[in-house]
Amino acid sequence: MNRRDFLKSIGAGGLALTLPETAQAGQRGEELATLLDISKCIGCGACVEACRESNAHKFPEPTKPFPRMYPERVKAEDWSERRDVDDRLTPYNWLFIQTATVERGGESVELNIPRRCLHCVNPPCANLCPWGAAAKESNGIVRINADICLGGAKCRTVCPWSIPQRQTGVGLYLDLLPSLAGNGVMYKCDRCHDRIAQGELPACIEACPQDVQQIGPRSVMLERAHALAEEMGGFVYGERENGGTNTFYVFPVPFEELNAALDKGPGRPHLAEVEDVMGNDEHLARAVLAAPVVGVAAGVLTFVSAMRKGGRR
Structure with a gap:
């Protein structure tokens, strides 16, 4: 038995109970949310390993x-020779463990926090992508369509946590204006949408030996998050941030303290309070006015992508 199978066998008991509820909610089109009890995470990395294995077929293979690129200030972003990096988000690492040491009860406590896309309720990445490459599905999953993404990184710019990461040298832009428009494809967690569609758990949840995560209808997960926070005297992050997300972290300490202790920077998100990006009148107006154009652009790019794939057969 390998390491991943061993860890899965330990954690499978409790997780199996959430699977029918999750599958039924997804089939009904209800938004799904995840709840993470950070007091349980031991930082073993089983979730990171499982994410990599399950999504390896989606990773980019650049040319x-x-x-x-013109102008020359547009820089290539190449992670293809650094695929083993696992201490931050990259196009090949959609989940990583962020660690912070804080004071609790007069003692230093190390907390481990699985970080990836929070799958916002009203995602600016999807609402403001000029090409319609990012979209939110009815079950709450926010995905980037690698077949039509041009790598312009608008999604990363408007994301409050700068989650999506770019790989140059891959994608549709290579067949359009490779020196003038686009710069690759953006990648992030898609919450194992293919597994969810089959009624399975996301790989990170299935592999966790500590039952850190749960997944289910948003209302159920939010109720459990508040009950857990009350039980431990803790705090919920993700309920209101950016107008609400479909990821709820429950911390045993204030997230302001965690944020101050985190190693933050590119590919390493913060835990600060976040205003609703789409609550901004300018962003909202831009999304409404651009919607018809974006829809047409997405349709054209989808057609071009299909022709591109057909030409390679």
Whole structure:
């Protein structure tokens, strides 16, 4: 038995109970949310390993050398030679463990926090992508369509946590204007949408030996998050941030303290309070006015992508 199978066998008992509820909610089109009890996470990395294994077939395989970009200030982002990096988000690592040491009860406590896309209720990445490459599904999953993404990184710019990461040298832009428009494809957690569609748990949840995560209808997960926070005297993050997300973290300490202790930077998100990006009148108006154009653009790019794939057969 390998390490992942061993860890799965330990944690399978409690997780199996959530599977029918999750599958039924997804089939009904209800938004699904995840609840993470950070007091349970031991930082073993089983979730990171499972995420990599389950999503490896979605990872980019870039063409080199990369097209020269104009203007030259547009830089290539290449992670293809650093695929083993697992201490931050990359196009090949959609989940990582962020660690913070804080004071609790007069003692230093180390907390481990699985970080990835929070799957916002009203995601700016999907609402403001100029090409319609990012979209939110009826079950609450926010996905980037790698077949039509041009790598412009608008999604990362408007994301309050700068989650999506770019890989140059891959995607549709190579067949359009590779030196003038686009710069690859953006990647992030898609909550194992293919597994969810089959009534299975996301790989990270299935593999966790500590039952850190649960998944189910948003209303149920939010109720459990508040009950858990009350039980431990803790705090909920994700309920209101950016107008609400479909990821709820329950911390035993204030998230302001955690945020101050985190190693933050590119690919390493913060835990600060976040205002609703789509609550901004300018962003909202832009999304409404651009919607018809974005829809047409997405349709055209989808057609071009299909022709591109057909030409390679």
